Amino acid sequence: MEISVTESGDVRILSFQGNLDTNTSPQAESEINGLIEAGSQKLLINFEKLDYISSAGLRILLATAKKLKASQGDLKICCLNETVQEVFDISGFATILSVSKTEEDALGAF
Amino acid sequence: MTEKFTILAVDDTPENLDVVKGILGSDYIVKAATSGPMALKIAEKQPPDLILLDIMMPDMDGYEVCRRLKENELTKDVPVIFLTAMDQTTDEAQGFELGAADYMTKPVNPPILKARVATHLALKSSMDQIRKHKDRMQQELNVGRDIQMSMLPVDFPPYPDRKEFSIHALLKPAREVGGDFYDFFFVSDDEICLVLGDVSGKGVPAALFMAVTKTMIKTQAADDSSPASIVTRVNEELSADNPACMFVTLFVAIVNVRSGELRFTNAGHNPPYILRHDGKLDCLDQRHGPIIGAVEGVAYREDQIEIGEKDTLLLFTDGVTEAMDTSNQLYSEARLEEFLKKSDNTPEQLTVAVLDAVEQFATGAEQADDITILAFRIEQATEKVRVDELHLVAATNLTEIERINTEFTTFAEEHGFAAGIAQKVCIVFDDLLNNIISYGFSDDEEHQINIDVSVTSEQLVVTVADDGMPFNPFDRVGPDTSLSLEERDIGGLGVLLVTELMDQCSYQRRRDRNVVTLVMNLA
Numbered sequence: 001m002e003i004s005v006t007e008s009g010d011v012r013i014l015s016f017q018g019n020l021d022t023n024t025s026p027q028a029e030s031e032i033n034g035l036i037e038a039g040s041q042k043l044l045i046n047f048e049k050l051d052y053i054s055s056a057g058l059r060i061l062l063a064t065a066k067k068l069k070a071s072q073g074d075l076k077i078c079c080l081n082e083t084v085q086e087v088f089d090i091s092g093f094a095t096i097l098s099v100s101k102t103e104e105d106a107l108g109a110f
Numbered sequence: 111m112t113e114k115f116t117i118l119a120v121d122d123t124p125e126n127l128d129v130v131k132g133i134l135g136s137d138y139i140v141k142a143a144t145s146g147p148m149a150l151k152i153a154e155k156q157p158p159d160l161i162l163l164d165i166m167m168p169d170m171d172g173y174e175v176c177r178r179l180k181e182n183e184l185t186k187d188v189p190v191i192f193l194t195a196m197d198q199t200t201d202e203a204q205g206f207e208l209g210a211a212d213y214m215t216k217p218v219n220p221p222i223l224k225a226r227v228a229t230h231l232a233l234k235s236s237m238d239q240i241r242k243h244k245d246r247m248q249q250e251l252n253v254g255r256d257i258q259m260s261m262l263p264v265d266f267p268p269y270p271d272r273k274e275f276s277i278h279a280l281l282k283p284a285r286e287v288g289g290d291f292y293d294f295f296f297v298s299d300d301e302i303c304l305v306l307g308d309v310s311g312k313g314v315p316a317a318l319f320m321a322v323t324k325t326m327i328k329t330q331a332a333d334d335s336s337p338a339s340i341v342t343r344v345n346e347e348l349s350a351d352n353p354a355c356m357f358v359t360l361f362v363a364i365v366n367v368r369s370g371e372l373r374f375t376n377a378g379h380n381p382p383y384i385l386r387h388d389g390k391l392d393c394l395d396q397r398h399g400p401i402i403g404a405v406e407g408v409a410y411r412e413d414q415i416e417i418g419e420k421d422t423l424l425l426f427t428d429g430v431t432e433a434m435d436t437s438n439q440l441y442s443e444a445r446l447e448e449f450l451k452k453s454d455n456t457p458e459q460l461t462v463a464v465l466d467a468v469e470q471f472a473t474g475a476e477q478a479d480d481i482t483i484l485a486f487r488i489e490q491a492t493e494k495v496r497v498d499e500l501h502l503v504a505a506t507n508l509t510e511i512e513r514i515n516t517e518f519t520t521f522a523e524e525h526g527f528a529a530g531i532a533q534k535v536c537i538v539f540d541d542l543l544n545n546i547i548s549y550g551f552s553d554d555e556e557h558q559i560n561i562d563v564s565v566t567s568e569q570l571v572v573t574v575a576d577d578g579m580p581f582n583p584f585d586r587v588g589p590d591t592s593l594s595l596e597e598r599d600i601g602g603l604g605v606l607l608v609t610e611l612m613d614q615c616s617y618q619r620r621r622d623r624n625v626v627t628l629v630m631n632l633a
Contacts, residue, residue, distance in 0.1 A: 021540040
């Protein structure tokens with residue numbers, strides 16, 4: 001699991017590469033929490049290079065979305081592959097999270 | 111105070127009736143009839159306990175009255191004593207031939223009449239007792255028969271939509287229940303379990319033992335696909351608590367109806383036959399252990415053979431080979447084999463033909479034992495399915511999930527799976543294994559989780575087995591995915607993903623293991 005962080009205005013863009021599952025979620029969680037603690041309120045997670053996500057990964061996304069919403073921040077997600085999209089559809093995350101097809105769309109939605 | 115016996119005295123001379131009344135009236139209720147037709151009427155309306163019958167009467171003589179009494183179901187068991195002035199021995203003989211109990215000449219000697227009447231009444235009570243007892247025994251046998259027959263699958267064809275095979279079975283019970291049984295049921299999509307057994311003993315005990323055995327086999331087979339293991343476990347249970355020392359000879363086979371692979375265990379039963387499509391006859395004479403229920407701690411074995419298109423497996427009980435003709439000759443294996451070599455029939459025709467042959471042989475002799483015949487034939491050879499397998503073992507450590515998924519991904523790439531298939535299975539493994547490793551064990555011992563994958567061109571089948579606490583992941587209600595972000599809780603999502611990403615999911619507790627079976631359709 002590799003996470004690279006870039007900036008676009010006041011939005012932090014986290015690009016995930018690999019799998020977001022039981023073993024990688026703790027790392028992703030601490031990365032995200034680090035950014036929030038450092039003051040980031042707008043996070044965009046780009047899943048273009050994410051292979052798959054299990055419920056352990058979904059748990060991080062739910063917690064992050066709740067946390068940011070509570071502090072008037074925002075979480076957006078983009079570029080799901082077919083499998084990740086299916087997982088989002090099954091879990092209902094496609095409707096409770098803000099999901100965009102491209103990074104540009106997601107940035108424009110903040 | 112016991113009820114008084116009723117005696118019907120029949121004589122066309124009223125004075126004679128008065129004499130009889132005078133002798134017997136204080137001890138018995140004496141009814142009188144002055145003619146044959148009148149006697150028959152009274153006797154039929156309320157059968158007396160004994161009849162004193164004059165022979166020489168106008169209209170209808172005593173012989174004719176006796177004959178008619180013996181013909182009538184209601185009065186045939188009432189003892190008749192002829193009381194007549196005739197004293198020639200030929201008359202006496204004719205009376206006995208008609209079924210009379212005794213014969214006395216007039217004038218009657220009061221003490222002798224009293225004594226004879228008392229004797230025959232006592233005899234009749236005993237006979238009544240014996241008859242009642244016999245009726246009860248017959249009833250019990252009938253109950254046993256009803257239990258036995260109601261346990262058998264009798265609707266044929268049982269699986270009309272399965273074209274790969276056909277099956278037929280019949281059981282012709284002996285007059286007294288013999289305790290034969292047969293059964294068949296699917297244990298997986300393509301594997302059918304065939305069972306044939308013969309319980310020792312007769313009547314209700316045999317029927318109940320049969321019912322218990324049959325039920326046990328089916329229960330064990332639900333989570334065990336090895337005939338040897340099924341038979342071993344059934345024997346353990348039956349022999350552990352078997353004060354009546356009953357036993358059963360048993361043949362259990364599991365046939366893969368697609369591949370024709372047949373695994374079987376024979377526990378003291380008649381060796382079955384396989385009628386090959388080319389007319390060759392094979393005897394499955396392997397023995398895998400003693401009769402069931404007699405000895406504890408026996409580990410039964412099993413053998414495996416293959417049956418192909420139009421090969422028929424014929425199972426039967428010893429009621430077939432030990433059927434006897436009128437000169438006490440057995441039908442025998444030799445006759446059965448000769449018959450089978452000449453037959454080329456569907457299972458239904460074959461079972462009926464074998465029964466016909468046995469019945470023809472035994473014409474005139476009483477059927478001493480149940481006759482049970484079961485025939486199973488592979489109808490359509492399905493081309494051998496290519497199966498690829500992957501067997502993995504994970505320790506109870508979360509980091510193992512990564513290794514398992516890496517190995518599975520490599521396997522998937524080697525088999526040219528679409529990327530989505532491997533991704534979905536990895537998600538499923540991640541969620542299932544995470545649950546098992548995190549929550550399945552309450553001790554600190556090392557445990558193993560077995561992950562078995564088999565792939566055909568149509569299906570990917572995964573089983574995940576662990577020896578943790580009994581837990582069925584599929585019996586909870588899933589999360590409500592329509593709730594808003596604030597309301598949503600993370601619980602239950604893993605199982606939801608597993609059930610939605612796979613096409614079939616099932617859970618079984620097999621002895622001390624949780625076994626989850628997952629199927630993904632590939633075609």
